[in-house]
Amino acid sequence: SAAVAFMSYSTMENLLKPDFFNTSNDTVKTMMSTVISATLPKTNNTKLTKPVNFTFRHIREFDPNGSLSCVYWNISEWIVDGCSLLKTNSSYTVCSCVHLSTFALIMQTSRPPESSxxxxxxxxxxxxxxxxxxxxxxxxxxxxxxxxxxxxxxxxxxxxxxxxxxxxxxxxxxxxxxxxxxxxxxxxxxxxxxxxxxxxxxxxxxxxxxxxxxxxxxxxxxxxxxxxxxxxxxxxxxxxxxxxxxxxxxxxxxxxxxxxx
Structure with missing residues (x-):
């Protein structure tokens, strides 16, 4: 058996901004959840034998036309490697990851057209x-x-x-x-x-x-x-x-x- 430590950061999004999520598309990125961390104390191993699921509550209004991504923090940017979205609704989203780290939920929406x-x-x-x-x-x-x-x-x-x-x-x-x-x-x-x-x-x-x-x-x-x-x-x-x-x-x-x- 092992103990898992969970932490939730209410204002961490001001530092780890959604703009640090680099994508090929030029979209507007919005942080849809609080930033959380999950770690195994007294060990450096972050990989898991089975995926772990996280349920994120949306902290902002959900746009049905937006694209949600389950991401984790890797040194200096948000990436999606090893994380996937299982299901979502207007209030909550369930993410699945094969490792422990610092996680968040980011929504991408298309930019409004530039004015003429x-x-x-x-x-x-x-x-x-x-x-x-x-x-x-x-x-x-x-x-x-x-x-x-x-x-x-x-x-x-x-x-x-x-x-x-x-x-x-x-x-x-x-x-x-x-x-x-x-x-x-x-x-x-x-x-x-x-x-x-x-x-x-x-x-x-x-x-x-x-x-x-x-x-x-x-x-x-x-x-x-x-x-x-x-x-x-x-x-x-x-x-x-x-x-x-x-x-x-x-x-x-x-x-x-x-x-x-």
Missing amino acids: QLLDLLNLVCVIVGLVFFSLALLTFALCQWSPGVNNVARINICISLLLAHLLFLLTQQFLSVIRHKQVLCAVISGLLHFFFLSGFVWMFIEAVMLFICVKNLSQINSKKREVLSSGFLCVIGYVVALVVVCVSVGLVPEGYGSER
Whole structure:
């Protein structure tokens, strides 16, 4: 009789990435299970007289069109030698291997078609035109004041939020080949885009409230306008609310920012 040691690594996929699985096809590789190790203590023999079966639970959504591979870690890459797939469903996959090692389950899916140059050019032109008009609108609201009773704070901040969001989006598209492999940078850019667009919507809501007050001329609110609707208070609402939502999203779904997709 012999004792077998099993270990499961919840975050090892961040080091032993699925991209280390070298194949002849140019596919998108996704780690579908946690990385596990199986060893025989006090012996260097890893070969078995009979195959051993491992059942992997899928940690990501299963793509029926994807191709699953049972792999093990060999020095510096994932390989399939000695491992085979017995059966699978949407939640679990059973692998069989003739040796003990560090194992994982990797899914390959076809890459999405590359966008055409015409669409890229059209996207670039539209974003640049949008930046020009956002800049003109920002200058108009900042420099022109038709009435002392009109508060342009919400409109100015709408333009600022959307201007920064579109500018960041444009820079990201232009340098996508450089930043796409830097996961931390991708996560930061995703968070900033989420924040800028969300703050734009919050400022739109504030502008709607301001217009309602202006049209209805509510005496109770109008008498406290300086206290309740001051520029500083509006800025706190406009940006802090968006920041809180982004922070909660990052805390609940961290993999949603800076993923390989």
